[in-house]
Amino acid sequence: MAGRKLAAEKGIKTNGMKEMTQKSNQPETKTASAAAMIVCPECGKETDKTVKNVCPDCFGKRLNLFDLPEVLHARICQRCGAHYYKSKWEDMGTPEEVAMLTAESHLAIPDGIENITVGMHPYARSPYIFDVLVDVEGEVDGVKYYKDAKTEVRIKREACEMCSRRAGGYFEGIIQIRANNRIPTKEEVTECLKLVEESMTAQLKKGDKLAFVTDTMTFKDGADVYIGSSKAGKHVCKHIIEVMGGTVAESYTLAGMKDGKDIYRTTFAMKLPEFKKGDVVYFEDKVIEIKNCGKRVTGINLMNSSNFFIDGEHFKGAKLLGNTADAKETVLVSVEEHGIQILDPETFETVTIQKPMSFNALPGSEIKVFKTEYGIFAL
Ligand SMILES: [Zn+2]
Ligand SMILES: [Zn+2]
Known part of the structure; x- marks a missing residue:
């Protein structure tokens, strides 16, 4: 289980700073106590060190290093995991982290304690009940004190404001x-x-x-x-x-x-956009098969197999001729250097059409063609 140290987060004085305060504020006490033994007014024991005028043990008996309720409650959203913290629903991580945060926010440490270190160790008793062991170490007049205690954090599952809205x-x-x-x-x-x-x-x-x-x-x-x-x-x-x-x-x-x-x-x-992939359009004396019609329009000019591209804003007035999904199969009669002979899919007459750039079908095979009022094109 993850423990955590909170000293730095709480902005508590570091060791170095504390030593400085001691040297400047209480040099006499230190020298005096080092020089002579004192009788503790509470227990009568001899001591060379006092804390608030009594021996360290007597002071330790009076000192309560922290207060923490035995049972704490936290709320998390069972839909999105948000945690209700300081009157707001916030993302706070795992239930374990929520348990630690809840314990931390209820931990009351009195004033006058220096060099505080806090440890938190959550143990899950069930997915939504955690025992959080809290230990605190701190110093008074240069003497270290320690206390630990346990709190039970019960996490209640409910719907946060946003999830309630969503459900509504x-x-x-x-x-x-x-x-x-x-x-x-x-x-x-x-x-x-x-x-x-x-x-x-x-x-x-x-x-x-x-x-x-x-x-x-x-x-x-x-x-x-x-x-x-x-x-x-x-x-x-x-x-x-x-x-x-x-x-x-x-x-x-x-x-x-x-x-x-x-x-x-x-x-x-x-x-x-008006045209989708595979649409064949007539635009500025060209027959274009559309590849993409977004901010930029790209396609193939079927008249000469060249690539076509234009800014979407300037692609106005194109006329839809059909979609390549409606292309017809027909017989390839012969292949010449620049053209191919096919059977017109409607009239079955032999016609010569433009040969596409990369074309390797053999005569006698079936190929897909698209017939328009501007001619027949092999796809
Ligand atoms: Zn004493
Ligand atoms: Zn929620």
């Missing part, structure tokens, strides 16, 4: 997941919800206790995610845009009053 369906914001000019696919919605979870967990770890999802509703055209913290909502949307692209617009609605203040809820209207 509290929410500060709604993230609306939609797509620009289209309906997002089921996969996209699933991916977005995964990113929401990821980002919320990160915010919770950073200390935003309201970073939780209260409720999720999915519809034909997307999903609505009810979230506990609108601050976390901002991070969530940023994270989704980083990964999937798109935009977000925030708006606020008055949701009521609390303690005389207006309470607002934030709506994050997210729009996934």
Whole structure:
């Protein structure tokens, strides 16, 4: 079990400092007592050292080095582990640490004791009842005294304020997941919800206790995610845009009053980009297969197999021709230096089309082609 020494934390004088105080404040007593034996007025014993005018033993009998209640109570949240400390719910570590902290905060050491060292040793009697052995060592007039005692810390499990709110369906914001000019696919919605979870967990770890999802509703055209913290909502949307692209617009609605203040809820209207991976679009006289449509749009120009990239902001007015998922299989008739001959998948006429950059299919085999009003392209 972990013990702990608290001397340094409590700002108690160190050895070096204490020696200095003694030398400057009480040099006479020391010299005098060293020179002659004194009779203790309490027990009559001869002593060469006195503490507050009696012998060290007699003083030790009067001295109470610390007070500590026999039983102490602590509260922790059974959902998130937060500890109720100094009228606030705070993250305080393990129940064992909570037990030590509780004992420490009830430990009363009288004034006038120097060089205090405190040791704490918790022993678990059950997961939520700890015996904490406390030992204190301190000095009075240069004489060391020691005391130990045991306290029982009973930890009560309950729900903290934040976890109660969560259980009560509290929410500060709604993230609306939609797509620009289209309906997002089921996969996209699933991916977005995964990113929401990821980002919320990160915010919770950073200390935003309201970073939780209260409720999720999915519809034909997307999903609505009810979230506990609108601050976390901002991070969530940023994270989704980083990964999937798109935009977000925030708006606020008055949701009521609390303690005389207006309470607002934030709506994050997210729009996934108009085009997704595999979409084939016509843009500025090019036919482009989209690879990624985020802040930066990347793809392949199917007309000459070159790479295509452009800043998302400038990718305006593209026309959707279809998706490579709808490509058709057709027979490769022959392969020439710059072109290939295939059967048109609709008319079955032999046509010559552009040969893709790296192309190694053999005549007679089936290849995937995509037919558009701008020509047929081998994928
Ligand atoms: Zn005495
Ligand atoms: Zn909690």
